[in-house]
Amino acid sequence: MDYSRFTDGNAVNWYESDFTMKRYVQRYLSPTLQKWGEDQLAHMGAYAAGPMDERARHTDREGAPKLLRYDRLGNEINEVWYNEGYRATVAEGFRSGVVGWRYRKDVPEPVPFFFTQLLHMLMSGAETGFTCPVTLTMAVAFVIEKFGSEEQKAKYLPRLAAMEPENLLQGATFLTEIEGGSDVGAIQTRAVKDGDRWLLTGEKWFASNCDADLSITLARVSDVPGTKGLGLFLMPRILENGVKNRIAIRRLKDKLGVRAVASGELELREAEAELIGEPEKGFKYMAEALNISRMCTATGSLAMSRRAFLEAAIHTFRRSAFGNTLKDYPMVQQTLLDMMTDIEAGWALAAQMMLGMDRCHTEGQETVEEITRLRLLLSMAKYRLSENSVLHAKQALELFGGNGYIEEFVTPRLLRDAQVSTVWEGPSNIMALEVLKILAREAAHGSGESILFTEMKKTLSEVDRPELVDVAQCIEQERKELFLDTRYLLSADERVQNAHARTLMDKLTDVYTGIQLLKEAQVDLAESKDERLARIAEYYVDRTFRPNVHSIRSKSIPVDDLFEQVVCGFQEAPIH
Numbered sequence: 001m002d003y004s005r006f007t008d009g010n011a012v013n014w015y016e017s018d019f020t021m022k023r024y025v026q027r028y029l030s031p032t033l034q035k036w037g038e039d040q041l042a043h044m045g046a047y048a049a050g051p052m053d054e055r056a057r058h059t060d061r062e063g064a065p066k067l068l069r070y071d072r073l074g075n076e077i078n079e080v081w082y083n084e085g086y087r088a089t090v091a092e093g094f095r096s097g098v099v100g101w102r103y104r105k106d107v108p109e110p111v112p113f114f115f116t117q118l119l120h121m122l123m124s125g126a127e128t129g130f131t132c133p134v135t136l137t138m139a140v141a142f143v144i145e146k147f148g149s150e151e152q153k154a155k156y157l158p159r160l161a162a163m164e165p166e167n168l169l170q171g172a173t174f175l176t177e178i179e180g181g182s183d184v185g186a187i188q189t190r191a192v193k194d195g196d197r198w199l200l201t202g203e204k205w206f207a208s209n210c211d212a213d214l215s216i217t218l219a220r221v222s223d224v225p226g227t228k229g230l231g232l233f234l235m236p237r238i239l240e241n242g243v244k245n246r247i248a249i250r251r252l253k254d255k256l257g258v259r260a261v262a263s264g265e266l267e268l269r270e271a272e273a274e275l276i277g278e279p280e281k282g283f284k285y286m287a288e289a290l291n292i293s294r295m296c297t298a299t300g301s302l303a304m305s306r307r308a309f310l311e312a313a314i315h316t317f318r319r320s321a322f323g324n325t326l327k328d329y330p331m332v333q334q335t336l337l338d339m340m341t342d343i344e345a346g347w348a349l350a351a352q353m354m355l356g357m358d359r360c361h362t363e364g365q366e367t368v369e370e371i372t373r374l375r376l377l378l379s380m381a382k383y384r385l386s387e388n389s390v391l392h393a394k395q396a397l398e399l400f401g402g403n404g405y406i407e408e409f410v411t412p413r414l415l416r417d418a419q420v421s422t423v424w425e426g427p428s429n430i431m432a433l434e435v436l437k438i439l440a441r442e443a444a445h446g447s448g449e450s451i452l453f454t455e456m457k458k459t460l461s462e463v464d465r466p467e468l469v470d471v472a473q474c475i476e477q478e479r480k481e482l483f484l485d486t487r488y489l490l491s492a493d494e495r496v497q498n499a500h501a502r503t504l505m506d507k508l509t510d511v512y513t514g515i516q517l518l519k520e521a522q523v524d525l526a527e528s529k530d531e532r533l534a535r536i537a538e539y540y541v542d543r544t545f546r547p548n549v550h551s552i553r554s555k556s557i558p559v560d561d562l563f564e565q566v567v568c569g570f571q572e573a574p575i576h
Contacts, residue, residue: 001570003317003327009310009410010053014122015045017573018306020347021118027523028351029115032108037115044096044119048126052092053410055085056127056260060413065262067252078249080211080262089130091165093123099138102362103145103161112358114351117299124300125307128417129260133170133209135296139289140171140216142361143232147277147285152234156214172212173289174235174266178205182430184218184283185226189268191219191233191275198233199270210249210264213237217268218286221279232282233273246271257416291378293425295357298381301389301421302346308389308396308414309339313567315400326399333559335395336567341543342388344536348516349384349509353377373451376438380509383431386421393418432505436489436497443490452508453483456515463518465525467534471541475514478545482511510544532569535562 006012015021025034025041055063063083071077082090094100098119101111116138124131141160144152159169179186189202200219207215214236221231239245246269253263276285313336316326326332356374359365393415397404404411422428442450456479463472485507489500517540521533539562542549550556 001568001572003313003568004325005572006314006575007318008314009125009307010049011314011575012049012310012573013042013045014049014125014306014310015041017310018045019570020306020344021121024347024351025118027520028355029112030109033111033115036108037118040096041118041122044122047092048122052089052123052130053126055083055089056129057410057413059083059086059089059127059129059260061407064259065252067249067262067264069249076248078211078244078247080249080252080264082262086130086260089127090133090170093130093134094137094165094168095163096123097163098123098134099141100161100163103141103157104163110362112354112362113295114354114358117295117354120296121299121303121306124303127260128300128304128420129258131296131300132258132261133172133212135293135300136173136209136212137169137171138296139173139292140214142292143216143276143285143289144234146288146361147232148234152274152276156234160214169213170209172207172209172215173286173293174204174207174215174217175286176206177203182426184230184286187218187220187230189217189219191221191231191273198231198273198275200233200235200268200273201270202268204266204268206253206263207266208261208263210252210262210266211237216276216286216289217273218282219273221282224280227283228280230282230286231279232276232285234276235268235271235273239272256419257413258420290425291357291375294378294382295353297421297424298353298378298385299350301382301385301418302343302350304389304414304418304421305339305343305346305385305392307410308392308418309336309343311410311414312336312339312396312399330557330559332399333563333567335399337539337559337563338543339392339395340567341536341540342392344533345513345517345540346381346385346388348520349377349381349513351520352516353381369451372438372442373455376435376450376452379426379431379434379438380505380512382421382425383428383505384509384513386418386424387428389418389421390415429502432501433498435505435508436501439486440490449483450486452512453479453486456512459515459519463515463522465522465534467525467531468518468522468537471538472518474541474545475511475518478507478511479515482507514541514544532565536566539566 066081068077068079068081096119098116101107101116120131137160141157144156159167160171162168175184177187179188189200191198191200217233217235218230219233220229222229237245248267250265250267255263316332319326356377360370360374397411397415400409400411403409439450460472460476485504489497489504517537521537524530524533539558550558
């Protein structure tokens with residue numbers, strides 16, 4: 001592909017030009033869903049690259065949400081003002097079915113998360129501040145789907161899944177309090193039963209989509225300490241009698257990025273709510289909402305990496321310096337090669353996460369083993385892809401030079417928006433500790449190795465193409481070392497575990513991702529004789545596990561062999 005044909009990332013359809021996404025559509029969606037959904041993806045690819053991104057620029061700056069605490073007569077109204085462009089984006093976004101298709105009957109077959117996440121990713125390339133409310137609405141719907149009463153499902157699900165703006169209820173998840181962010185057990189908000197309703201009193205310190213129509217809110221139902229004393233509640237913004245619930249928005253947060261979503265501090269003043277499921281199981285229920293949010297954070301981060309790469313590639317193919325086009329310099333080529341390698345590896349990881357979500361929650365294979373595998377993959381993907389999105393946004397900004405630091409270009413917004421992904425729904429350190437905790441639980445209750453290690457061993461044993469044997473042998477040795485490291489760390493004391501948790505997370509994610517990349521490469525070699533992914537997999541393994549292959553004295557310059565095939569080896573995309 002000749003990226004110099006385009007003026008910037010807005011000049012292409014983000015679906016039609018993303019041949020990696022199109023490959024995974026063909027690989028993992030049924031022919032029926034491909035035929036049904038292809039035009040929808042193309043439409044969203046055009047919309048996100050066009051009107052949505054244009055509005056995002058305005059909303060990020062002068063069009064950011066504003067709190068209207070009082071009306072002109074001094075009455076407390078607690079409303080948030082949004083610009084009209086943002087409201088149009090909301091309408092078009094939900095109309096796409098990014099939440100709704102999962103709950104519709106007028107579809108050729110049940111629509112998996114895999115498909116709706118593709119819509120989410122295309123939107124995320126433009127505006128993660130908008131895809132935050134999408135994610136939260138998806139999470140609230142999912143919790144009601146899994147744990148709500150039949151009455152709650154009938155009452156709320158059709159409106160949370162509505163594709164018509166006039167019928168839509170937007171959702172939110174309210175956890176964080178000033179006493180505890182990741183430490184959910186420190187929550188102080190209390191819930192008191194009052195007849196057939198509950199009254200919630202307390203403060204929520206960081207509440208995104210803070211004026212949502214319906215939130216799921218954690219509150220303490222007993223004096224049992226920690227998370228065991230928490231219940232989960234459905235808290236509407238407007239009560240059935242049309243009166244506003246007793247929820248005050250104290251102020252909106254002045255955030256570094258994702259400025260399109262209104263994040264605020266809330267005061268609950270005996271706000272009316274209804275209990276979901278059983279009291280004192282609230283954290284268990286909310287954990288499923290977090291799983292949705294972590295999935296969306298991971299896929300949204302991958303989309304931001306793709307946007308960063310696209311902008312960087314177009315700029316470096318068009319810009320000249322010191323007598324040459326930027327893309328002709330090996331160090332620039334190296335940056336683009338590494339970005340694309342990370343994106344392809346990220347897709348191999350994210351695909352397994354999304355497929356795991358569907359196995360458990362669309363296909364009904366919700367076994368203990370599958371749930372364990374899914375939770376590991378959610379933490380790994382959220383960790384790796386969010387960290388990568390920050391790196392890629394930074395790299396794109398640097399390739400633009402001084403212009404990359406100017407707000408008239410997209411790169412500053414990409415960097416600011418990407419950074420929140422490493423914090424949302426659990427910072428990277430918490431993700432590492434989560435993986436260690438899951439592995440420890442498996443070791444305590446299981447009879448053998450972790451399900452993820454069993455999967456890695458099986459997948460590697462099936463990689464038998466001659467082109468991949470050497471790489472597979474290398475990563476098999478790394479898998480064995482990883483197993484020994486894991487066994488050692490699980491038997492170590494708590495301080496040692498805490499010190500090395502993130503190192504283990506990196507190793508586990510590196511090895512698992514490499515194996516999945518080999519699996520995808522083998523498919524391409526067998527089905528189309530396309531060796532591009534095989535070359536990427538080899539480079540990924542060399543870069544990660546055999547750095548001497550491309551060391552300074554190795555006489556190897558990776559881009560000489562790989563740049564054209566990996567970075568440019570796509571058919572031409574039409575100008576949008």
